[in-house]
Amino acid sequence: MSRSTEICAKPLKSKIRRTVLKAGGTLLISVLAPLSARAAQIVAVRVWPAEDYTRVTLENDAELKTTHFLVQNPDRMVVDIEGIELNPTLKELVAKIQPNDPYIKQVRVGQNRPNVVRLVFDLKEEVTPQVFTLAPVGGYQHRLVFDLYPVNPPDPIQAMIEKGEWPSSTPGEITPPVAQTKPQEQKPPLQPQPEPPQVAKADPKPDKTPTLTRMITIALDPGHGGEDPGATGRGGNREKDVVLSIAKRLKAKIEQQPNMRVMLTRDADFFVPLGVRVQKARKVQADLFVSIHADAFVTPTARGSSVFALSEKGASSTAARWLANKENSADLIGGINIKSHDRQLASVLLDLSTTAQINDSMKLGSAVLSEIGGINKLHKGAVEQAGFAVLKAPDIPSILIETAFISNPEEEARLTDNAYQDQMADAVLKGIKKYFAHNPPLARNRLT
Numbered sequence: 001m002s003r004s005t006e007i008c009a010k011p012l013k014s015k016i017r018r019t020v021l022k023a024g025g026t027l028l029i030s031v032l033a034p035l036s037a038r039a040a041q042i043v044a045v046r047v048w049p050a051e052d053y054t055r056v057t058l059e060n061d062a063e064l065k066t067t068h069f070l071v072q073n074p075d076r077m078v079v080d081i082e083g084i085e086l087n088p089t090l091k092e093l094v095a096k097i098q099p100n101d102p103y104i105k106q107v108r109v110g111q112n113r114p115n116v117v118r119l120v121f122d123l124k125e126e127v128t129p130q131v132f133t134l135a136p137v138g139g140y141q142h143r144l145v146f147d148l149y150p151v152n153p154p155d156p157i158q159a160m161i162e163k164g165e166w167p168s169s170t171p172g173e174i175t176p177p178v179a180q181t182k183p184q185e186q187k188p189p190l191q192p193q194p195e196p197p198q199v200a201k202a203d204p205k206p207d208k209t210p211t212l213t214r215m216i217t218i219a220l221d222p223g224h225g226g227e228d229p230g231a232t233g234r235g236g237n238r239e240k241d242v243v244l245s246i247a248k249r250l251k252a253k254i255e256q257q258p259n260m261r262v263m264l265t266r267d268a269d270f271f272v273p274l275g276v277r278v279q280k281a282r283k284v285q286a287d288l289f290v291s292i293h294a295d296a297f298v299t300p301t302a303r304g305s306s307v308f309a310l311s312e313k314g315a316s317s318t319a320a321r322w323l324a325n326k327e328n329s330a331d332l333i334g335g336i337n338i339k340s341h342d343r344q345l346a347s348v349l350l351d352l353s354t355t356a357q358i359n360d361s362m363k364l365g366s367a368v369l370s371e372i373g374g375i376n377k378l379h380k381g382a383v384e385q386a387g388f389a390v391l392k393a394p395d396i397p398s399i400l401i402e403t404a405f406i407s408n409p410e411e412e413a414r415l416t417d418n419a420y421q422d423q424m425a426d427a428v429l430k431g432i433k434k435y436f437a438h439n440p441p442l443a444r445n446r447l448t
């Protein structure tokens with residue numbers, strides 16, 4: 001399914017001709033791709049609204065040639081698509097724009113001239129559009145993608161503070177070690193202790209005395225989303241939906257902890273590129289990164305939960321390598337604009353994985369795996385390792401949890417069950433707390 005990168009989005013290289021025109025004081029940029037011999041048909045239209053960006057996808061049976069430009073007062077984006085006639089599928093786009101879309105007010109669709117369809121996106125604010133095509137991959141034919149990013153993206157931490165989702169700790173604040181909070185989980189933060197504070201060390205022995213700690217930040221990463229459904233069970237349940245549901249439950253439980261706060265890499269059904277997930281975790285200086293997935297295999301009998309960490313020297317098994325390749329293909333299915341994707345970011349993330357990160361990830365993984373073993377069969381009794389792109393933050397212990405096999409009908413039923421989702425969230429939280437009990441977070445003095 002993900003054997004190579006040959007099938008990834010082509011940057012259109014030599015096919016691109018850029019023209020810059022002045023139209024009413026607005027910069028006009030056109031991107032031209034070659035015309036196909038016959039008229040193309042739009043086979044599907046999809047809209048993925050999100051705070052990060054809104055994506056509109058037109059799926060076609062041939063690569064499309066487009067030009068687009070922005071107009072201000074009021075803000076709108078005009079797109080001309082050549083080589084197609086207006087068809088009912090394309091007209092559906094009008095009704096698919098939701099009133100609460102953060103960036104698109106409405107879209108108008110019309111036959112501009114013979115063989116050219118014009119789309120006018122009336123915008124709610126100024127956007128930076130990325131328009132690109134994706135070659136057929138997975139179950140998709142050719143895709144023409146419009147990603148509308150805000151010109152002024154909101155600061156993620158500020159946004160969470162405004163929503164009341166980001167408790168902050170003052171420097172020197174004293175809270176008991178995580179291990180000691182167990183019986184009092186529901187209580188508000190404790191008052192400062194009378195004993196003199198000690199700076200936490202990465203000492204493997206649990207310390208009974210109060211320790212100078214700070215707010216622990218957890219990055220939770222529900223896999224897939226948007227154009228990338230992940231694996232699909234025989235009952236039609238999609239990985240992207242069940243993992244988002246489990247992640248939201250886990251988020252709520254973490255928020256109950258007096259000394260923890262949490263950031264979701266996505267809180268809705270939209271696609272987040274793998275590198276961006278890691279970037280988001282680093283932006284909030286996460287202490288841990290936990291990616292949540294559901295496994296799938298060709299035979300429906302495969303079952304059990306697993307936990308993975310990054311590896312430095314190749315995968316721990318053929319199955320682990322196969323799975324990492326499958327999960328890493330998310331960017332191909334979800335669709336990224338290779339041309340504009342931050343290559344610098346990618347190289348930093350891919351090259352700087354450290355032994356220390358992997359050691360900590362293995363400890364975290366073992367703690368979580370043993371707790372999950374209490375609620376589901378384990379696929380393997382130990383943490384496995386492979387080159388998962390999403391685990392490559394060089395400075396954040398990172399694990400990927402395959403919560404169960406969605407391709408196994410029995411486990412698919414569990415994955416969609418509220419009680420199981422809740423148990424899974426509890427188990428992961430217990431594992432995280434166990435990890436911190438033995439590996440207290442260091443005093444923060446990072447430059448990033």
Ligand SMILES: [Zn+2]
Pocket residue numbers: 223224230231239293294327
């Ligand atoms: Zn997955």
